[in-house]
């Protein structure tokens with residue numbers, strides 16, 4: 001489905017092809033609420049980044065949210081780019097180069113009539129403002145943080161996805177690492193690299209999300225684990241390199257203590273499809 005969007009003042013207009021245009025997922029996190037969800041939540045759609053066309057791009061401003069999770073000493077910058085109109089402040093779309101084939105237009109910016117979602121998913125409820133009421137239907141799903149189900153998977157489950165060239169190409173270029181259940185919640189698992197690669201990959205599952213990194217420490221490139229699948233500290237709070245003790249945040253791979261402080265593990269885009277953990281076939285090459 002082609003989506004046409006614009007800011008309130010009209011300085012920025014855009015269009016993009018979306019195989020997943022149903023506005024079903026309401027995010028109640030403080031970033032969404034403050035930057036574009038005056039009613040307490042915001043809705044992102046899924047679209048094909050290669051098809052995004054923008055007029056008035058000179059008026060677009062990009063914001064990286066500041067994130068501070070429990071246990072973090074300091075806030076850090078989100079890698080996600082939130083695009084706004086620099087004149088009127090309308091939120092337009094989100095892009096994250098960890099998933100370069102995707103772009104997420106905000107439903108609030110879309111002028112095309114969107115199809116009504118038959119059911120909704122309410123996410124990041126742990127961060128909901130107390131005054132916000134969750135108006136949920138009988139089939140709606142609720143999650144304290146991120147759900148396992150992606151936007152594409154929701155559309156597929158309900159038979160609402162539109163086939164796209166992007167999806168077909170993506171599937172051909174991807175590799176199934178393992179089943180999601182092979183990685184215990186709060187645990188980690190290592191994998192060999194693709195054919196021709198000298199480095200492996202590893203996955204960590206935390207708070208309902210899967211994070212995958214190239215198994216090469218930014219200090220001097222050694223693999224991190226001393227024993228198979230031993231990537232985390234005993235409390236399972238951080239990733240540790242056994243060579244010289246560097247510690248990395250699970251959420252973004254940034255080194256917080258050790259000889260490579262401030263550098264980051266190479267993150268691998270990952271998605272969970274039908275209970276399978278899927279990464280680009282080239283990850284680790």
Ligand code: FES
Pocket residue numbers: 217218219220221222241242243244245246258259260
């Ligand atoms: S190789 Fe990882 S800390 Fe030195």
